[in-house]
Amino acid sequence: MRSFGRLVWNEWLKMFKKRSFFVPYAIITTFILLFAYLTQFMGGLQNVLTAPQFAEVVVAQNGLGQFLVILSIICTAGVVSKEFSGGTIKLLLIRSISRSKILASKYVIVLLYSFLLTLYSLFIGLAAGAVMFGFSGITELSQLLSATLYHGVYLTIYVTFTFMIGTLTRSSGATIGIGMAVLMLEWIIVSLLSRYSFAKYWLFVNADLSVYAKGSPPFQGMTMTFSLIVLAVYMFLFLGVSFVTFKKRDVA
Numbered sequence: 001m002r003s004f005g006r007l008v009w010n011e012w013l014k015m016f017k018k019r020s021f022f023v024p025y026a027i028i029t030t031f032i033l034l035f036a037y038l039t040q041f042m043g044g045l046q047n048v049l050t051a052p053q054f055a056e057v058v059v060a061q062n063g064l065g066q067f068l069v070i071l072s073i074i075c076t077a078g079v080v081s082k083e084f085s086g087g088t089i090k091l092l093l094i095r096s097i098s099r100s101k102i103l104a105s106k107y108v109i110v111l112l113y114s115f116l117l118t119l120y121s122l123f124i125g126l127a128a129g130a131v132m133f134g135f136s137g138i139t140e141l142s143q144l145l146s147a148t149l150y151h152g153v154y155l156t157i158y159v160t161f162t163f164m165i166g167t168l169t170r171s172s173g174a175t176i177g178i179g180m181a182v183l184m185l186e187w188i189i190v191s192l193l194s195r196y197s198f199a200k201y202w203l204f205v206n207a208d209l210s211v212y213a214k215g216s217p218p219f220q221g222m223t224m225t226f227s228l229i230v231l232a233v234y235m236f237l238f239l240g241v242s243f244v245t246f247k248k249r250d251v252a
Contacts, residue, residue: 003097003101004101004104004105007097007101007102007105008105008108008109008112010105011079011105011106011108011109012109012112015079015109015113020075024071024074024075024117025117025120027071028068028071028117028120028121028124029124031064031067032058032064032121032124032125032128033124033128035058035064036054036125036128036129036131036132037132039054039132040132040133049129049133050129050133050134050135050140051125051126051127051128051129051130051133051134051135052126052129052135052140052141052143052144053129053133053140053143053144054125054126054128054129054132054133055122055125055126055129055144056140056143056144056147057125058121058122058124058125059118059121059122059125059144059147059148059151060147060151060210061150061151061154061208061210064121065151065154066183068117068118068121068151068155069154069155069158069159069183070180070183071117072113072114072117072155072158072159073158073159073162073175073176073179073180073183074176075113075117076109076110076113076114076159076162076163077162077166077172077175077176077179078166078172078175079106079109079110079163079166080103080106080163080166080167080170080246081166081169081170081171081172081175082172084170099246099247100243100246100247102246103167103242103243103246103247104243106163107160107163107239107242110159110163111156111159114155114156114159115152115155118148118151118152118155122144122148146210146213147210150208150209150210150213153207153209153231154207154208154209156235157203157204157207157231157234157235158179158182158183158207160235160238160239161179161182161203161238162175162176162178162179163238163242164238164239164241164242165178165179167241167242167245167246168241168242168245182204186204186207189202189204190202190204190205190218194219197219199219200218200219200221200222200226201230203230203231203234205218205219206222206226206227206230206231207231209224209227209228212224212227
């Protein structure tokens with residue numbers, strides 16, 4: 001367990017030492033502050049929103065939530081692929097540590113980095129919302145917690161999918177391109193397939209669990225339990241493909 005912890009720590013240091021590490025945080029800060037300003041002074045919502053409600057917009061899939069997913073995909077796309085392109089993967093594999101542990105440590109870092117971006121966004125959203133709109137409402141905080149959990153599931157699905165793509169292709173560009181394409185086209189694909197009953201098994205129909213809180217599932221008869229089962233199957237598939245590929249790949 002200690003060896004795995006050191007692997008995770010080493011992966012974190014690799015990301016932290018990059019010059020671009022703080023760029024997403026600067027982008028998020030600027031984006032949220034600008035959005036708060038425009039919402040208050042140009043949107044006419046200064047007497048409607050509160051800080052928790054504004055922060056909920058930040059993580060909502062129909063708000064800024066997809067922007068956070070995009071940043072997470074871009075920033076973590078090279079976690080596996082750059083080890084191959086830079087030749088450093090050979091240095092990792094000569095250690096007496098299994099390939100499964102090495103890949104697992106990278107997956108943990110991908111999730112950790114992505115979740116930290118979300119938590120930071122929540123903090124900035126609450127702070128900006130408190131200054132611009134005021135802070136009140138225990139009920140609103142519970143709604144914010146629910147929205148954050150829904151976003152966490154959505155984010156996990158996408159970064160796991162792109163993690164698999166990065167492991168398969170060993171290309172940061174392909175990982176970002178495929179991840180962004182699927183993200184942007186998901187509902188177009190769903191609309192095209194909506195006449196077919198099998199579309200409810202499509203991964204990205206089930207990824208946004210917030211639709212159940214709104215009482216509007218994508219297809220009649222779908223439930224949150226159904227979506228969670230579908231997502232679990234896809235997660236198992238994505239991680240299974242990633243680990244099998246990584247363990248069998250020749251790095252000579």
